[in-house]
C-alpha cells in the first residue's frame with residue numbers, strides 16, 4: 187500500500203497545494219520545497235522509480251530528474267542497479283541511502299541517551315550517559331560516547347547531530363532557553379557540541395522532536411491539526427496547526443505546562459506557582475503518593491505504577507488524581523486548539539492503559555462538539571525523542587527549519603524577548 191508522505195499532505199499539482207510547515211515565498215524556496223517533496227516521496231514509498239515520484243507528486247519528470255541527480259550527488263538517496271526483465275528494462279529504483287547516519291541524543295533531567303540512527307529511523311547503537319549538574323561535564327561525556335560511535339562505524343557518513351532537550355530553543359541563537367527541570371544556567375550547548383565533534387548540531391525541544399518523529403517516521407499522515415503532549419517529570423507540548431509546526435515568538439510556543447491553574451498551588455521549577463505540570467506530571471503523582479503514605483519508603487514512578495497494578499489504594503489514588511489533572515488540562519488545550527488528534531508521549535504513555543479512561547473522559551467532558559479529539563499514545567518514550575532528534579537534522583534541510591529561521595531573521599533586534 188502506498189503511503190502519503192507526512193509533510194506533503196496535498197500533492198503540489200492541486201490548486202490548493204500546501205505543504206506542512208512550509209510557506210511558499212520565492213522561486214528559490216519553491217526549488218527547495220520541490221527537493222523536500224522528492225525526498226519525502228522517496229522516503230515514504232521507497233524503493234520508487236523517478237517516474238513514480240513524478241506521478242505521485244505531480245512534479246514535472248524533468249524537475250524530478252534534476253532533483254534526483256542532486257540528491258544522489260549529496261548521497262541522501264541511492265539507486266539500485268538497472269534490472270532487465272522479460273518485458274524489457276525496468277527503471278532503476280530510488281531508496282534513502284542507509285549509509286548516511288546521524289548522531290542523536292535525548293537529554294533529560296536525570297539521564298541522557300546517545301545513539302546512531304539512519305535516514306529511515308533505524309537505530310544502530312544506543313548508550314545511556316549520566317547527566318550531572320555541570321553542563322560542560324555532561325556535554326563532554328555525550329561527545330565522547332558519540333566519538334566512540336563514529337570510530338565503530340567508519341563505513342557510515344555522519345551527516346550531523348540532533349539533540350532533543352527538555353527546554354525551548356531560541357530561534358535566533360539555536361541555543362536552549364527556558365529549561366525549568368534541567369537547572370543549567372545559560373550554557374552554549376550547541377556551540378560546545380559543534381566544537382567537540384566538528385559536525386553541524388541542531389537542538390530541538392523534546393515535545394517538538396517527538397512530534398517531528400511522528401511526522402517523519404510515524405503514524406499521523408494526513409493529519410493537519412495535532413497537539414503532542416509529553417508527560418514525564420514535567421509537561422511539554424508541541425503544536426501542529428493547519429499543517430505547520432508552531433514555534434511562536436522566540437520558539438517558546440507550547441508551554442501549556444506552565445500555565446498556572448491554582449495561584450496558591452505548589453511551587454514550580456519555572457518560579458511560578460500552581461502550574462499545570464505541578465498537578466499533572468509524574469512528579470505530582472509521586473508527591474501525592476508521599477502525602478498519602480508519609481511513613482512509606484520512597485518509590486520511583488515505575489514502582490508507583492506497579493503498586494497501582496497490585497491494587498495499592500494510595501498508588502491508585504495518586505495516579506487517578508494525576509490522570510484527572512492531565513485530562514482537565516487537555517480539555518482546556520482542546521478548547522484552544524481543537525486538534526484532530528492528541529498524541530501523548532513521555533513516561534505516562536508507556537503505561538497509557540492505566541490512565542486512558544480517566545484522561546479521555548476528563549478531556550471530553552463538555553467538549554463543544556460532544557466528541558473531542560482522537561487520542562494516540564506514542565508509547566515508546568525515549569525512542570520517539572531520539573528519532574525526533576534525527577528528524578531535527580533532516581528538517582534542517584527542509585521547510586520547517588527554513589520557515590522558522592526566516593521568521594527569526596526577519597525579527598528586528600529590538601523585539602527580542604526579555605528573560
Ligand SMILES: [Zn+2]
Pocket residue numbers: 443444445454455456457458459461463
Ligand atoms: Zn511552571
